[in-house]
Amino acid sequence: MSLNEFWDYLVLGVVLGSIYAVIAIGYTLVYGVLQLINFAHSEVFMLGAYGGLISLTIIAPGDSPSALASVGYVALGLAAGGLFGAVTAYGLEKVAYRPLRRRGAPRLIFLITAIGASFFLYNLAGKLFGRDPLPMPDAYENKKVFTLFGADLNVTQLLLLGAAVVMMIGLDLMVNRTKLGSGIRAVSQDAEVAGLMGVDIDKVISRTFVIGGVLGGAAGYLYGTFTQVKFDMGFIPGITAFAAAVVGGIGNIRGAMLGGMMLGIVETLTVPVFGGEWRHVGAFVVLIGVLMFRPTGILGERVGRTA
């Protein structure tokens, strides 16, 4: 692997990693408030991609839209993706998890429910939208923007990176500065005491799902422009992002960002070294390696009750 190639792959890795980081935040937020691995989050991501696809199919940007129009189309795709993701996540919480929570179901039941919801949603998407991959309609002309250390950066890569970074900074500010953010932190530290202090736990959990859904759905649109849209596209990014959340320390939002970035880079650098078919192995080997030496992730977990 020449140095030029290395930079190319590194750029790709950072781009992919930023997407994983955004998805991983969704996992880690929900894990924080519910101690639940929300396996259906990968379907939130997938439906977000379909949201972007549907909105851009309806609006149908022409062959070479102007720069201003491109910005509008991308914003539309992101908004539609976020909306679909938010609605899916909200519905999931309301339909699948809240009844279980009311009845005090054991944690294993939540997990099985999450897996079942995931199966249901992706098969429904396959039924409604067909089972073949679809390209995301181009919202802009994908051309080279500039060269960094011999690696070409094109519009898609910059868009993905930029949008992901903006979302991450926005989320970090929201969680650390706003009232809802402190509610989320309070519930993840100790839901019972937070409830006694006047935090509306149901509302906080519901909104946490919505926030995770917006991020996941928008990430789905971005990932769709990067690759293709397919009914089972959520599975691999989903488990990689969950692995990223664990690598960074589950419940820890900055840890999720770090872990996502790391696994994205590792996954992409596996390609030139071992070949494309081994790319997903790299991420999981890193996961197991990290957990061997730091059983609670790199930055440590931030969950009040650990069970």
Add this chain to the structure above:
Amino acid sequence: MSADVSVKDPAARAARLRHVAWYQQPRMKRLGAMLALGVVLTMMVGEQGNTRDIFYSLETSFTGVNLWVCVGLAVAIWAVREFAGTSVSKVAGSAVAAGRALPVDRVRTMLRTQPKLKWVLAVAGLLLALFAPYNLTGYWQTVLVDQVATYALLAIGLNVVIGWAGLLDLGFVAFFAVGAYSAAFWTGALPVDPPVVLNNFLVIPVAVLTCLIAGVLLGAPTLRLRGDYLAIVTLGFHEIVYIVAKNADGFTGGSAGARQIPKFSAFGYEWSLERMPYWYLLVTVIVVLIIVFVRLEHSRVGRAWTAIREDEVAAAPTVWTRCGSS
């Protein structure tokens, strides 16, 4: 409406808090849920979508008669449940409320108080499993062998890991693959030749041993992990096994897999294409395993598993030292 009057009068304030709009009433909420179910059902029974026109399925589902049938059905069920006297759920609910046992619980109590009944049921079940499948069609016999029996075997194993030890193992089925591939290897069905080609029955202990080694390899780095960390690591292990099996063409045969695995044979008898011999083989294995595991559950190791599940930290000093030292 003047705000200050209601603010001053606590009773009026309380009344306003208690006021529920029509759409907030439980009955209407249930109607909303049923309507949503109707819409989902419409999508589920509608046309298969295609990628040439992604709106095709949605369009046909929501413009056709299906929508009205499904939504009508949902509303009808809602109306019957709400307005037609005592419904089934109310009967069940009142049974619970009155402290009467549900049928399932009553059977359980009966089994506990009368141990002989348990044996009668077990023998009846076994006889049913042995003789009933003869009357089934070939398709259902295949289902019994390929799915029912195999899943039962897998569930017995999974019950030990998740049920007794409480270890959330999402990669359990990776061991299924490891066992299958070692069976293929030792019977000479893989592209690489084994040192000796074994009979299928001899492969079983070898496959068990291979899985044991794989389990130790996975277990060694993950022993320190708890709960959900274990879940993701085992899931990662599962993915690694899957990708290796799919990509290591030279060893596993890639995505085509191993096809020419020889038939089971013992003492001159060969399990050929007939389904029932396989069924009897599997039933035998399942019965033996159930007996072994029931004994194991109450053994020292079984009690240790339960202790780990209940509280790993508390179990560490008590159970393991006893198990290890004695």
